Structure formats: structure tokens, C-alpha cells
Amino acid sequence: MEEIVYAVQPVIVMLVGALLGAGYFAFLRWQTQVGGRNAALLVGAVCGVAGAMLLTAPLGYCMFESDKKNDDYIVGWIMVVLGLLLTLNIGSTLLWRFFRGQRLLPRGDTTPGAFRGRFGALYAAAALSPTILVLVYFVYLPMFDTLRLSTFLARFGAPRTRFVCVSNFSRMLGDLDYHSNLFLSFALSFGIIIITMSLALLIAAMLNQPIRGANIYRTFLIWPYAISPIVAGSIFGLLLGTESGIVNRVLDLTLGVKVPWLVTVPAAQFSVVLASVWNVIGFNILFYTAGLQTIPKDLLESASIDGANAWQRFARITFPLLSPFTFFLIVTNTIYAFFDTFGLIFVLTRGGPTESTFTAMYRVYVTGILASDIGKSTAQSLILFLIVVGITIFQFRVGQRRVQYGNY
Amino acid sequence: MTESASSRFVFDPSANQSRPLWRRLIPQRWYAHLILTISVIIITFPMFYALLISTQSNPEVWNHKFTPGDKFFENLHTVMVQRNMGRFMLNSFVIAMAISIGKTVMSVLAGLGLVYFRYPGKWLVFGFVLVTLIMPGDVLLIALYRRVVSFDGWPHPYFALTLPLLASATGVFIFRQHFMTMPPDLSEAAQLDGASPLQFLFRVLIPLSWNTIGALMVIMFLFGWNQFLWPLILLRDQNLQVVQWGMQSLSQNLEVGDNFGPMMMGVIITSLPPMIIFLILQRQFMKGFALTRDK
Incomplete structure (x- = not known):
């Protein structure tokens, strides 16, 4: 019985995500009266599923396992909401740009007075690489570490770490x-x-x-x-x-x-x-x-x-x-x-x-x-x-x- | 100057003559002078009080004497030699200069790369840099510390201290905006003359950007000089510690209060270098922020 509950939980999470996403996009569709209704519902549901999975799936839905406490479920649902906020906002922005026939992504280059010549991209890469490298090694990787370590029991000086799901939260x-x-x-x-x-x-x-x-x-x-x-x-x-x-x-x-x-x-x-x-x-x-x-x-x-x-x-x-x-x-x-x-x-x-x-x-x-x-x-x-x-x-x-x- | 003396919204030129004598004797906008004078007194009082205390001995502090004492050089000696603040100041100066120069150079280069070349996905690169604005160093502190100490090939602890701080989303943003407001004719003309991007950078862009560079250098020097938490956890050797660490070690026994004179001497010498830099580069700083009236 408990295994069934655990197996069903991710499905419930995805269904809730899909429903919320479709509902939000239907609301936007009704509010703006732009674009196709079915397309909005479909994309909304997809974004909803993606949002529900975004933070929970990388942890293997562990916060919904049967041996977890109430607080873990609450944290799990907060993670679902946070994921939904992110994907639904990005998804709706892109979809409505598409509906209105605007460019989906910003134009690559509008700068007047740029240097002509074949090696422009090379020069730019050389000029940007110090900043990019430092950002990758000392900002993005630590950010990723922070996300990962927050689900672990770890100590400075102790070589071993243990996965503890969301119990830190x-x-x-x-x-x-x-x-x-x-x-x-x-x-x-x-x-x-x-x-x-x-x-x-x-x-x-x-x-x-x-x-x-x-x-x-x-x-x-x-x-x-x-x-x-x-x-x-x-x-x-x-x-x-x-x-x-x-x-x-x-x-x-x-x-x-x-x-x-x-x-x-x-x-x-x-x-x-x-x-x-x-x-x-x-x-x-x-x-x-x-x-x-x-x-x-x-x-x-x-x-x-x-x-x-x-x-x-x-x-x-x-x-x-x-x-x-x-x-x-x-x-x-x-x-x-x-x-x-x-x-x-x-x-x-x-x-x-x-x-x-x-x-x-x-x-x-x-x-x-x-x-x-x-x-x-x-x-x-x-x-x-x-x-x-x-x-x-x-x-x-x-x-x-x-x-x-x-x-x- | 007549312009600054006349009110901004006076439309009747004869208004000034028709005012009674007593009103002409009181300076115009006396309320502004009053509020500003009070603000200046309140805001500068703590620093002048610290300067006063730095000359006093402890009994004088506890008796709230308002005359300068004769312990100035004694306190200075205590702080600089016994408490090693001279060393800490030198350490911090090296760190702050490395950070401010490194950040400025890297930001100028990144700004150049984001404005003066054509390539696909430029907005993505800019977004990649800009998103780091929402990841302050303090949020990443624990993970960054773990990552930095796990690597033991640092030639000197200061490389581990400064290198992670060298990229600046703010700096890149400021220089990108600054370069984008420059007339495109500049680079067109430079290209016609056959200048390479580097020549253009050194001969045209940098000479036209001294105000922005100055403003950024002031901010970044302050950022480096005020570093405390990161060196506190990173540096094991006390001789390598920074001036802010030395300052907090001077104010250890705050409630006991056995060292107010040296403590305020620490306050003065810790604040002196950033204040000098601020005063020297004030023109650039204000202009970088478009603060001067006559532009």
C-alpha cells in the first residue's frame, strides 16, 4: 500500500502542476483575448508539469516518500509552487510574444559602430573570458554547490556526506x-x-x-x-x-x-x-x-x-x-x-x-x-x-x- | 553668482527690492542652511568624537572630558605596533588595490566585448553576467569557502581571497551602458583610420571614460577595504588578516571599555585611506554619477 502511495505522489504533483498551469494560461488567454485557446491550454499544462518537476524531480520526489513527516510534504509543495512561478512566468511571456508575432528572443546585435572584420567574435571572446571564467568558477559553481549541499548532511573536515532530502529546510x-x-x-x-x-x-x-x-x-x-x-x-x-x-x-x-x-x-x-x-x-x-x-x-x-x-x-x-x-x-x-x-x-x-x-x-x-x-x-x-x-x-x-x- | 542667488521660481524681478530690510538681512533659504548644518553636525559628530577620544587616556574617556588629551602618540603606537594594525593596513591596501584594479580592468574589457563586436547570442552573454547580481557573495559564502579550501595549489592565500571577487556584474553593466551612450562615429572613424580594437580601447575609449573608471575604482576600493567576513573565515594566519579584522579585535572588550583610546585610534586610521581616496577622486566620483550642477 505504501509503495503505491509513493508511486502515485509524483503523478499527483504533475497533475496538480498541469492543472494550475492550464488554468493560469486559460486565465491569461481570457484576459488578453490573444492567441488560440487550445494552444494556450496545452502549453500551460506542459509548463505546469515542468514547473512541478523542476525542483522535486532532481531529488527523486524524496520529500513525498511515505516515511516523511508533514513538514517535508509542506517543503515539497513549496518547491512545486516555486518551480511553477518560474516556468509559468517564462512560458507565458514567450507564448504571448509568439501569439503577438514578436521575436521570441532578444535580437542578437543592434549596436551601431561595431568593429567589422572576421575576428570580431574572437576579440569579444578574449575580452569577455576573464569575467566569464571567474563567474563560472566562483559564482555559478558555488551556487550549484549551495543548491546541492542544502540537501546533504555535511561538515567541514568530515570526508563523508549523507543525502537527507529536504530535512534541512x-x-x-x-x-x-x-x-x-x-x-x-x-x-x-x-x-x-x-x-x-x-x-x-x-x-x-x-x-x-x-x-x-x-x-x-x-x-x-x-x-x-x-x-x-x-x-x-x-x-x-x-x-x-x-x-x-x-x-x-x-x-x-x-x-x-x-x-x-x-x-x-x-x-x-x-x-x-x-x-x-x-x-x-x-x-x-x-x-x-x-x-x-x-x-x-x-x-x-x-x-x-x-x-x-x-x-x-x-x-x-x-x-x-x-x-x-x-x-x-x-x-x-x-x-x-x-x-x-x-x-x-x-x-x-x-x-x-x-x-x-x-x-x-x-x-x-x-x-x-x-x-x-x-x-x-x-x-x-x-x-x-x-x-x-x-x-x-x-x-x-x-x-x-x-x-x-x-x-x- | 547672480543665478545661484536668485530664486528658481521668481518671475517678478522687482520682488527683491520690495522686500523689507530685515528679510534681506536673513540669507535666502535659511531653512535649507539650518537643516543642512544640523545634519552635518549630527552626521559628522561621531567621527569627530572618535578623533577626540583617540587622543585621550581611559580615565579621561570615562569622565567625558571634552578637551584633547596627550595620549595621541601613545595610542598610535599601541595600535600600529602592539596591535599590528600597520601590518593589517598594508595587507588591506594590497587586497583593495588588487580588487579595485582587477575589477575595473575586467569590467572595461567585458564592456568592450559586449558593445563593439557583432556575434550571435550577445544578449545571452550579457544575461549570464547580469543574473549574478542576484547571487551576492554572502549567499554563496559557505559553498565558496568549501570550494576554495578544497584546492591547495594557491600560490598565496591572497589569490584565494581576491580571485573569486574579481568579476563585477555592476562594473560590466556600468561600462556597457557608458560605451553604448558614446557616439558610434567614434569607432567608425577609428576603423577608417585602421585602428585595431585594442588601439581604439587605449586611445579613444579609456581617455573618454576616466570619470566612470574613477567612480568605479572608488566603489571597488571601498568594497575591498571593507572586506571582513570573507577574510575572517578564509585566512588562518593572523599576520595576513585585514584591517577590518584588526579593527574588530581592538573593540573586543567593548563593555569593559579598557581600551577606548586605542579603539578610536583604530577607527581613525581604518577610515583614513578610504576617506583620502574618496576626497582625491571625488570629482570623478561625482561626475561618474552625474552629480555636478554645471554639466
């Missing part, structure tokens, strides 16, 4: 510590984005005024960009020390309180946000200043002739036109919060008190390097990878729509 589902690490990373990015970007926009707007000494102000304001997270952590460790820190000294003299910034729970997390904001604000000011100078002056002038006040000009013209810069900064600030805060936290709180400032990246370091559990830490790395992919897609999707909206 399914154990994360119930790991409350890891959940709070992830939550902290998100909360940190949220705090950094809100505080840094609003302050940076205000400062950049002031820098953009025709005032004397703007260059001097700008140099002083952009400069923390050159400071490393380690240095930022060290300085804030000095500023925020309970007895030694100048901040508590001022608070003590004015309000009569001393906040144990680095050693109590909400205060330590706030300290990390504060130090991070100081560390990244220069970069944010830099890009908002660059963004403000791309805004056409005549647009603002005609708006002010039409009677728009300063706030209306900002909210209706400047801010929408800045949206490419805003989305770029949201992405870079999120990446800073997820990855680059490691050094800052390493110095400022060492992840403490009671692991309350462990970010997801800090957890990867502790699991992979200190505890030497390669499988678990690469699985955690892949979660971070999914988040990076998620925010990149967010930037492209939402960002481009907003840009088009702002395209006057």
Missing part, C-alpha cells in the same frame, strides 16, 4: 530561533529604509536648493559612505556604552536616565538600527541628490505657474519621478540590512543580548562556520537567496510600473 519550519532571526532581518531593513530614506530625501532636497556652499555640505554629508560597518559598530559602541557612552551622559544630565543601549532587548536592536542608519545615509543622500538633478526644471516651473505650491510640486512631480531611485535604494538598503550589517553587529552586540540581534546572515555564519553544519547553513543561505530574488523582482515589477506612471 523542513526543520526550519519549526525552528522558532530561525524565525526570529529572519524577522529581525526584515525589521532591520524596514527600520533602515523608513528612517534613512526619509532623512536622506529631506537632506538631498535641501542640497538641491540653489544655496551657497552646497558642495561643501555635500562632501560632509556623503562622506560616511566611506565608513565600513565594523567602524560604524565600533564608534556606536563607544557612543552608546551604558556608563562610558556620551549619549547616556547627555541623557543623564538632561533627563536623569541611563539607557542600557547594548545589553537590553529592544534597546540593542534599536542601537543596531541607529548605527546602520548612520552608516548608509551617505549613500542614500548621494543617490537622491543624483536623482533630483535628473528632474526637468521646466516641469517644476510650469507647475508653479499653474499655482502648485512647494508641497504639491514635491508630492505630484518630484517624488513620482524619483521612484526609480527610491526603488533602487530600497533594494540596496535591504541588501545592506540582510548582509552588510554582519560586521556592525559582530562588533556592536556580538548578536546579543540572548541572540536578540542575530540576523539571518549572522545565523548562517554561526551554523556554517562556528558549528560547521554545512547542509543546514547552505539551506539558510538559500532562504536568503530567495529573499534577494524576491526583492529584485519587486524592484523590476513595481518599479517599472511606477516609472511608467511617472513618465510624463
